[in-house]
Amino acid sequence: MGIYFCDVSYTHAKGTPMEHRAVKCITMSIPDGQFMAIMGSSGSGKSTLGQLSAGLLKPDKGTVYVDNIPINNRKSRSQLWNKIAYVSQFPEHQLFEETVFLDIGFGLRRMKYSDHEIMAKVKETMELVGLDFERYKDRSPFQLSGGEQRLAALAGALIKEPNILILDEPTVGLDPSARMKFHAVLTFLKRTRRISIVYITHDLQDALEHADRLILLHHGELVHDLKTTAIHSVLDHPGIPLFPTPLLRLRKELEVIFPELIDSEIVQENKLLNYVSERILRISEMDNE
Amino acid sequence: MSNLGAFSSLQYVAGDSLLHRLDPRSKYGFAISYLVTLVSSNSLITSWIGMVIVISSYLLSGFHLLMVWRNLRGIIVVLFILGSIQASLNGIEAAALVTLKVLSFFLMITLMLSTTPPEKQIEGLRKLLSPVRRLGINTETFVFMFTVAVIYMPLLLEDTMRIMQAQRVRGLRNGRWNIARRGKDMFLLLIPVLLMILRRAERLSEAMESRCYQPGCERTGYVQLKIAKHDIIVLILAILLPFILLYPI
């Protein structure tokens, strides 16, 4: 179940002095099961693109197709609402029920599941995102910390078992341990469910760790579309606000040191670690012979 | 993102017309006199003249007349309701009178607001309230609250829109015609909005106190207002307006 953008444009605040074109003539497709990261500086249109994908906004020009159905009318959007899940940048905007349990189960209550089924599903989803069921089910969503709120919002989105998950800057403000928990959930999802994930972020390392594909927006236009493993090809482009992460910088330094080039496709921490330690051990084995 | 809808008519729009250059106090003075005149008159002709005055003022401001139409849209529902009530109670002429008066006054206000930058509006308000201060009433706090409202109202509106949007994507339909459901949806909307307002208020007061703000204490003025020749003319007009319009007709 993929998303297809056909020449989509969107302008914010039309007809007022604050009007500005957020998205300009974007054509691209996100195939089923792909993990795609959308990056770009503030104001580049990435949030808008996410909202267009979720059907929250209607394009001024062009059409957005989800599963080959155009989502430009209310009827098709409501048909697809449980297949597309959107987690906003500000989870406190999306939570509203009295308890975490009620809030996460909200989506299911609308779909007329039985109470028993809802309880089982909420429990399962909370365990999935790492929120202990007994500890959190009766707490008010507004008493949770930022990280916990995000996990609750994520659970509320995942419980619908969507085919498409859109995450708008999900790790902003999270401390590293909350961030790691979040990434663990994403890794698990990638491995176990066939789900397309659209991940809007400005943290390059986050994108490199998880995404297969990276889209770069600049002033509303799509300027780069590449596989994450090919990141080095765009890092040096002028005018593109992408900055090398410590991992990429280390890789560059290592390229100077090692006789052959480091495999330039390595962009993830674990992989680089494995690669370097294997090379070192291999060299020491060769020495021993 | 800055889609304020109906509220965009209350926003300042930069420009360099005569109206922009007028001191806010003279504009306030004129608006008050205008209101008094409109309210006191019962003749349809006066109300029409009032309307002509406000439309020609729009021309003076250098704004496109299309703005008049856009500002109108903000109030059209209210006008319709008012007009219908009056028509059923007192007849067509009364309805026309009310509609004209409310419309003229609304347009005058939006014109004032669009041609005066907020910081000048606030300074004008502060100066206007200064006679009250001499009575010992602390107006500084009130004026400051006004400043905070001006800064934060657009942000709060944006946030409210975002909350509505976030809730909509979770399946909360803001049903238009089903009153009971709409009431419930409004209530659910209210909780995150209130919490957000409270949180912003707390953080703002921390930021202000960190910069040595003390509620109610004296502060050096920064924005300066100067009365010029055209302001005096406007003020004279303001005083003469009721006499010109009310007495002969």
Next chain:
Amino acid sequence: MTDSSKSPAVLFENVSFRYTEQSEWIIKDIKFSIALGEWVSIVGGNGSGKSTLIKLMNGLLKPSLGKVNVLGENIEMANLLKIRKCVGVIFQNPDEQIVGVTVEEDIAFGLQNLMLQRDEIISRVDRMMKLLQLEEFRNRPVRTLSGGQKQLVAIAGILAMHPKIIVFDEATSMLDPQSTIHLHSLMSDLHHKGFTVIHVTHHPEDILKADRILVLNQGRLTFEGDVPTLMKQPEILQDAHTLPPFVVRFKESLYRRGIELSGGCKSEKELAKSIWEYISAM
């Protein structure tokens, strides 16, 4: 200020804090001092009490136990204004510290509160706008600027008050990478000019620039010292819900696989060099 050249910039003496008698302790028996001109990073996860610590530093909160001393003076009602003038705080959310309608007014805000003469205010505002390259935004409403620009406006407003200590309370966590880098270089400049910089963060890479680091874990100070010492005990950071910088993590992971690198790891270059030295020595 009483002999402020000799006294530390900030001194916490056995400070504990909780909101009410019934609530939990947020800060537990914390003791540390920060010298003038130092760059100190305060690190810890969410909920460790970092923000509370900052509010104790400028009098927004009063300690339940212990004493907080800033530039040689205990914080009391009488000297609150003086303290707040000397300790400037930039908060995390650019939208939640807008105090003026236009950029000009926002920068002038603190100066108006200090009851400075209008001419002095105007000259300071002009100077700050020039320094931070905000002149083109003079009359723009602050909320129309980008996040990074809003933080610059806040910094201008703080610097205009001539503080001695500047606190950045996770000031870059909501900004994009470009603005973050710009702000970091501004922080370095301020440090070189002699300001005491206190940087509260949970971002691992931020601690490498600091002279000293304070690690907070659930209200307790679990580490106070310089960067190299901390890097030898990375578990402290992990326990505090944060991570060591990438290069330190990498070195540590190699160590756990039996590859013990000597040499520093303050930067990627140093780490790469250490790896090369290790291989050459084999």
